[in-house]
Amino acid sequence: MPLLSIQNLNTVFYSKKGEVKACSNINLDLEQGEIVGLIGETGCGKSVLGMSVLNLLPNNARISGKIIYKDLDLLNLPSNKMRQIRGKEISLLPQSPATSLNPVVKIGSQILEGFQLHRGMKKDIAINSSIKILNLLGLKNSEKNFKYYPHQLSGGMKQRILAAISITGNPSLLIADEPTKGLDALMKAQVVDLLHKLTKETGTSLLLITHDLKVASSLCDEIAVMYSGEIVERGSAEKVLNNPYHPYTQGLLKSMPEKGLHPIKGYSPSLLEKLPGCRFYSRCPLRNNKCNNSEVPYKEIDGTYVRCFGFD
Ligand SMILES: Nc1ncnc2c1ncn2[C@@H]1O[C@H](COP(=O)(O)OP(=O)(O)OP(=O)(O)O)[C@@H](O)[C@H]1O
Numbered sequence: 001m002p003l004l005s006i007q008n009l010n011t012v013f014y015s016k017k018g019e020v021k022a023c024s025n026i027n028l029d030l031e032q033g034e035i036v037g038l039i040g041e042t043g044c045g046k047s048v049l050g051m052s053v054l055n056l057l058p059n060n061a062r063i064s065g066k067i068i069y070k071d072l073d074l075l076n077l078p079s080n081k082m083r084q085i086r087g088k089e090i091s092l093l094p095q096s097p098a099t100s101l102n103p104v105v106k107i108g109s110q111i112l113e114g115f116q117l118h119r120g121m122k123k124d125i126a127i128n129s130s131i132k133i134l135n136l137l138g139l140k141n142s143e144k145n146f147k148y149y150p151h152q153l154s155g156g157m158k159q160r161i162l163a164a165i166s167i168t169g170n171p172s173l174l175i176a177d178e179p180t181k182g183l184d185a186l187m188k189a190q191v192v193d194l195l196h197k198l199t200k201e202t203g204t205s206l207l208l209i210t211h212d213l214k215v216a217s218s219l220c221d222e223i224a225v226m227y228s229g230e231i232v233e234r235g236s237a238e239k240v241l242n243n244p245y246h247p248y249t250q251g252l253l254k255s256m257p258e259k260g261l262h263p264i265k266g267y268s269p270s271l272l273e274k275l276p277g278c279r280f281y282s283r284c285p286l287r288n289n290k291c292n293n294s295e296v297p298y299k300e301i302d303g304t305y306v307r308c309f310g311f312d
Pocket residue numbers: 013014015020022040041042043044045046047048049058060271
């Protein structure tokens with residue numbers, strides 16, 4: 001049984017302009033200890049998918065489908081139960097270290113609060129655990145770092161502190177939303193190393209949302225590619241990143257700087273727009289008549305799931 005199973009998930013926002021379908025019929029499983037990367041261009045619904053799992057969406061959102069974590073049906077869990085799970089069992093490593101830490105609280109206190117809150121530790125034990133976790137994250141002079149305020153630390157340090165806070169509850173699942181965005185190469189390498197250690201040493205599963213395909217390829221076991229609210233391809237990272245089937249994944253890879261920076265022509269359709277067929281149709285170099293008329297089923301090709309008529 002997978003640790004997390006997302007089944008037919010739909011997340012819709014009701015806005016003045018209409019219904020924004022940010023996640024459409026998403027099916028995705030995460031096994032214990034597995035790292036699954038979620039990639040796709042900006043606005044395709046990656047963060048909304050992560051927030052749907054955590055049940056952290058604004059009031060104008062409606063979620064349907066099923067999210068099964070261990071044997072719990074998360075979408076039907078009472079909010080007090082969900083609060084116990086969020087931050088402890090399923091934790092978020094947020095995108096922006098600059099705004100996610102409390103600027104007026106010493107970072108040590110922010111970490112030990114996590115231990116006290118999630119594991120009910122007494123203060124002296126929580127301090128010891130916090131220092132241990134900082135050591136594990138490769139922060140030297142941990143006791144000294146403990147007394148700093150966030151503004152006294154570099155971006156990479158802050159990112160690691162956030163990572164420390166996100167694992168104080170010893171989570172089974174960590175959702176990391178763009179954990180390397182805006183970091184220089186050295187810091188990026190440190191964060192990648194850290195996430196690798198975290199998952200491999202503690203058995204935590206990781207849903208990694210990223211634009212950085214290099215980071216995805218160095219960390220992920222599996223990759224899911226999202227386009228306009230849908231998962232269009234899903235399979236082993238090795239296959240999806242080196243041998244993609246879906247024309248969108250192929251285009252996305254070609255648009256990377258290291259592949260010559262050839263962007264896909266056109267725009268992705270608005271999530272307000274209901275379309276009868278493939279949402280990539282208007283941009284697809286391989287489109288045929290069938291593609292914009294009927295719902296596209298998933299096909300399994302050599303262990304990869306692809307949502308495309310091109311393989312009939
Ligand atoms: N509260 C909301 N009301 C209406 N639409 C929303 C709301 N929150 C998000 N959206 C829409 O949902 C879509 C998906 O957004 P999301 O933040 O998940 O994209 P993303 O893939 O994470 O993009 P990025 O890579 O830029 O972070 C966007 O079109 C966004 O405008």
